[in-house]
Amino acid sequence: MKKEEGTVKAATKLILVPTVAASLLALVGCQGSAALGGDHPDDTAKEVVIGSLHPLSGANAADGQQMSFAAQMAVDEINEAGGIESLDGAPLRIESVDTKSEPETAQSEATRLIQEGASALIGSFESGPSANISSVSERNEVPFVMDVAALDSILQQGYKYSFRIQPSGSMMGESSAEYLDQMTKDSGEDVTKVGVLYEQGNYGTAVEKAFANRIEELGMEVPSAISYDPASSDLSTQVQQAVAGGVDVLAVTGYYRDSLLISQAISSIAPEVKAVYGVANGGFDQTQFIDDAPNGGAGYLNANYRLDVTDDRARALSARFDKGFGAPMRASAALSYDAVNVIAEAVEEAASADPQMIRDAISHSDYEPVVVNDGRIDFDETGQNSHAAVSVLQVKDGAIRTVFPNDLAETVYTFPAPPTSAQN
Amino acid sequence: MAQSPAASLTPSAPAPNAEAPARPKRTYNGPSPRTLLVTLAMVVTASVLAGVVSGSVTVLFQALITGLLTGGIYSLIAMGLTLVYGVLHIINFANGAMVALSMFLTYAAVSGLGLHPYMALLITVPAMFVLGAAVQGTLLNPIMKAPIHTQLLVTIGLALAIENLLLMIFGPTPLSVELPGDHGVSFLGASVDLSRIYAFIGALVLVALLWLVLHKTRIGTAIRSVAASPEGSRLVGIDVKLIYVLTFGLGAAATAAAGTFVSTFTTIEPTAGSVFNLTAFVVVVLGGMGNVPGALVGGLVVGLTEQLGGLIFPGQSPLLTVFVVFLIVLFAKPQGIFGRAS
Incomplete structure (x- = not known):
């Protein structure tokens, strides 16, 4: 009797656990993708597959889903316009997968995509996963075009198959410092001390190091550079530390959630600074920052990669994206759009779906991106787009505007722009 | 195990009869004075050290106040977790996901019905109580005798399910709930937002409420006796499975309160709780x-x-x-x- 009861219980358990597991898998699977055809790329390809690796779930899903959507948009546009001409109108296909922000998942998914016939990869928003995808693509000799991934060292391994469209962390840090210097000088303000707050991960440290070095080379001082854990739930102490002893400008490098916490702390502490200056900040240039931040984030400056709003093609794209996706296009999504187009042009030129030939064509790409860039894309021998550039944005009249450099500006910047004054 | 992890939930006044006068009965539930003293001394030493290293009194004050207030938030979130562990011995990995769920419920109540964020408690707390009770009744009760990792896996699964459902329904763009009239308050150069002070008070009230429920109600007595000995409770006629359901419900309700309080000053996304x-x-x-x-x-x-x-x-x-x-x-x-x- 007793034994029987036990067996029944064990059986229920045996059934229940896999059922729960299976239904969960099904749930997670909903976001995954349909099965891939196993056809290998060859010169008579019927379609060319591009693997898109982004965080579709987890903390960075907001960017990841936008980027995946933008990649699909780019492919749809090319296919509607007749596909790849040199391949008799062969269509492109995006195979979009979720990295879950995990380097190991990114690695296994990249391997799978390549095995299933992807001719090129794009990705992945975060440096850790991107570094792993880079090494997979190098080993398999399949080109990988990074849309967003700031860490410099990814391209310092001598890789031949990895390319990066966005400015590297150090490029962004240095340009931000130079722009700050020019803007303060142009407006006749005396800025001698810059306090720095940065998230403690790969991206924050890479950007901060370059920024602080360049600031000091330009003759300003960095009395305090404070790192923080982006998962913190309050950053008031760190803001107090960064402004202790008095600074003229507070520079912040971080993601959306932590940058918002910082803006809240700034609002309640009300430090006497001339401006808050985002350095490649992932929060200060998001549209919802204006809704979420105290005082609408008025006056906040941010030097970052950005959709080129002076360009008609970029503006039209942004409008189409907004309509299709249902939220304003982030710069990260624009970079994914560019990454797909770089690959598409290379496929067109190579007239082949062969990864090696596509790689060679990418290496002398001459594509004109929709993001702010010094002219056309130009990959140097490490794979970095040497023409990648940042522009400075400012929250003005309830909108985010490009304000510097002047030839890209939508409107003139306000400096000083203390974060607590209402008149910005 | 030398010590029942549920020690403090054990009824403190059993059989007041003759035989054991030697040991004084301790109804005091807190730490020994010595422990408190040592803890306090360590905090003071650390404060002095932090003050010296940072070189600024304002920074030190800010750190102390922020530390206390965020500490209140941490305990708010841990309350449901500790209750469920104490009685059910289940390590609830879905706790963070349940906090996130409550944050989204708060968002829906505020933006959909136009409620004041704290009035949303009237929705989130009962809703999460029902959800918690349902989870225990359908998913966990059948496997209470299974090894601990079985229940652990179910709660991990639950966390994945909740987070991804939220992502599917609300999308990935971060949301926020604004507390009307929220502003910073200054204290000795340090500043804090009112919403965080309210959350801290919420944590204190929640502890008091849970303590009252556990110690002053019949249900609470039943919960504590189940925590001490499920077998013994069954013998005196307590429906142990029902108590399990109620406890998980209560834990989920505490988590709901935490989620609502936290939602007023943090970004609302599916991973916000984890x-x-x-x-x-x-x-x-x-x-x-x-x-x-x-x-x-x-x-x-x-x-x-x-x-x-x-x-x-x-x-x-x-x-x-x-x-x-x-x-x-x-x-x-x-x-x-x-x-x-x-």
Whole structure:
């Protein structure tokens, strides 16, 4: 009797656990993708597959889903316009997968995509996963075009198959410092001390190091550079530390959630600074920052990669994206759009779906991106787009505007722009 | 195990009869005065050290106040976790996801119905109570006798399901809830937002409420006796499975309150609760597994450690000091600050 009861219980358990597991898998699977055809790329390809690796779930899903959507948009546009001409109108296909922000998942998914016939990869928003995808693509000799991934060292391994469209962390840090210097000088303000707050991960440290070095080379001082854990739930102490002893400008490098916490702390502490200056900040240039931040984030400056709003093609794209996706296009999504187009042009030129030939064509790409860039894309021998550039944005009249450099500006910047004054 | 993890939930007044006069009955549930003194001394030393290293009184005050307030938030989030562990011995990995669910419910109530954020408590608390009770009744009750990892896996699965459902329904763009009239208050150069002070008060009220429920109601007595001995409770006619269902429901309701309070000053996204998971477990273990007032003290200790540690060791992750303190406490008092030797 007793034994029987036990067996029944064990059986229920045996059934229940896999059922729960299976239904969960099904749930997670909903976001995954349909099965891939196993056809290998060859010169008579019927379609060319591009693997898109982004965080579709987890903390960075907001960017990841936008980027995946933008990649699909780019492919749809090319296919509607007749596909790849040199391949008799062969269509492109995006195979979009979720990295879950995990380097190991990114690695296994990249391997799978390549095995299933992807001719090129794009990705992945975060440096850790991107570094792993880079090494997979190098080993398999399949080109990988990074849309967003700031860490410099990814391209310092001598890789031949990895390319990066966005400015590297150090490029962004240095340009931000130079722009700050020019803007303060142009407006006749005396800025001698810059306090720095940065998230403690790969991206924050890479950007901060370059920024602080360049600031000091330009003759300003960095009395305090404070790192923080982006998962913190309050950053008031760190803001107090960064402004202790008095600074003229507070520079912040971080993601959306932590940058918002910082803006809240700034609002309640009300430090006497001339401006808050985002350095490649992932929060200060998001549209919802204006809704979420105290005082609408008025006056906040941010030097970052950005959709080129002076360009008609970029503006039209942004409008189409907004309509299709249902939220304003982030710069990260624009970079994914560019990454797909770089690959598409290379496929067109190579007239082949062969990864090696596509790689060679990418290496002398001459594509004109929709993001702010010094002219056309130009990959140097490490794979970095040497023409990648940042522009400075400012929250003005309830909108985010490009304000510097002047030839890209939508409107003139306000400096000083203390974060607590209402008149910005 | 030398010590029942549910020690503090054990009824404190059994059989007041003749035979054991030798040992004075302890109804006092807190730490020994010595432990409190040592804890206090350590906090003071750390504060002095942090003050010296940071070189600014304002920064030190800010760290102390922020530490206390975030500590309150940590204990708020750990409350449901410790209750469920104390009675059911289930480590609920879905705690963070349930906090996130409550944040989204609050958002829906505020933006959809136009309610004041704190009025949303009237929706989130009952809704999460029902959900928690349902989870225990359907998913966990059938496997209560299974090894602990079976229940653990179910709660991990539940967490994945909740987070991804939220992502599917609400999308990935972060949301926020604004507390009307929220602004910063200044205190000795340090500043805090009112919403955080309210959350801290919420944590205190919640501890008091849970304590009252557990110690002053018949249901509470039943819960505590199930925690002490499920077999014994069954013998005296308590429906143990029903108590399990009620306890998980109560735990989920506490989590709901935490979610609503936190939603007024943090970004609402599916992963917003799970960033607290690790800290919440540390709080629960520090405070003594299953000890509700212990969770409050545990939360304050973790909050202060994080802030002061960040000042003393600049450039290090604040979690470093938290875990160093955690290891020291476990070494000196394996049953947690609030745990008592048997």
